[in-house]
Amino acid sequence: MTDLEPILSNFQRKGVALSESEVQEFYKLFKKSYIKKRQFIVQPGFVNKSRTYIVKGTFRGYVVNNEGQEHTISFAMDDWWVSDFESYINQIPATMFVVALEDSLVYQIDRADEEKLNASHHKFETYFRINAEKGIAFLQKRIISNLTQTAEQRYEDFLNTYPQFMNRVPQYALASFLGMTTEYLSRIRNRKVRTKS
Amino acid sequence: MTDLEPILSNFQRKGVALSESEVQEFYKLFKKSYIKKRQFIVQPGFVNKSRTYIVKGTFRGYVVNNEGQEHTISFAMDDWWVSDFESYINQIPATMFVVALEDSLVYQIDRADEEKLNASHHKFETYFRINAEKGIAFLQKRIISNLTQTAEQRYEDFLNTYPQFMNRVPQYALASFLGMTTEYLSRIRNRKVRTKS
DNA sequence: CGAAAATTTGACATGACTCAACTGGAGTGG
């Protein structure tokens, strides 16, 4: 039961308070699961069947292009949802990898079960609507940042906005998340250190 | 009544068929409006009060950074929704401009009315949930494209994916949408022409 | 038709990338 606390309070923070019977419903459909570090929960070519809520842990979503370069599309940790959303929502083969960066505890629900839940319980649909809308606002911000800022500014921004990530994600992953090479990020960081002292 | 056809069929395509009484509800809350070319429907500093469905027309959303450079965040035309979603969803001041690129016909609903509709009519909430989810899949794709492709590839992609936009949006707006300067886009286009002949 | 805006072109500058070599630390196996 304790494990559920975080996700229920996540519902509440989005203005959706579940009744006792709804919590029961939740239990039936969401499955608890432990994911080991380096384990993949999504791989290209396979449909991303379930939506994943992270109780505790860190994940990285990325694509690999024809030249073999990796590009980080998303990071996610405690209290976030993670998926290849294009694959999950449309139930088409994924283009992303999603991998655990540390041992993690998650809850997962299948798309089909989620649809059932949405249809039968208005509150769940409200939650997922709000969740998706917040997601859009979030992605819109990221696109603006990518279009308007230099590599260095994007790094600074990330530093200020997500300090909690800095020690939990490898630098090469962060570099490709910010749209630059590992080498270049390394230079930016050193430039800063030298300037400061 | 005829004007509503497009939006109702948009609902249907997302798997949401409205009953007669729901259509009535729709009428009460969505307001029809004509927007003149160059007219703004969203401006920085003001809350983006309403969600806008485009029956016929073209819009451009963009931000202006400190150096005065414009960056196009979104294009939208017939049968799309357009807003500064961060502002609309969270009801905070906008950072974007949204302007009509041609005389347009739209339907608009206020955030408060939309919330009422969602609470009272499950079907509307389903529609907006699906809509938001599709939006996320769409934005995720755009982020991947921005991170993994060169300026030229992004242009080619746009050309193939949205040929209908090519003659309806100015080139400087397209350039900034694709994350490059007008001059560079111009060179790409010319390179192509010369290579072909 | 004329002014203003959009697009093109040229010359030059630079942010960011590539490639290759080096360093250091974490993980692994004997």
Added chain:
DNA sequence: CCACTCCAGTTGAGTCATGTCAAATTTTCG
């Protein structure tokens, strides 16, 4: 628990994609 590997991170040198600035040209629209 040491030795070895391997991978992440750093650094240097050279290059390239894309940006800047300014002027010329074309298009749009009052």
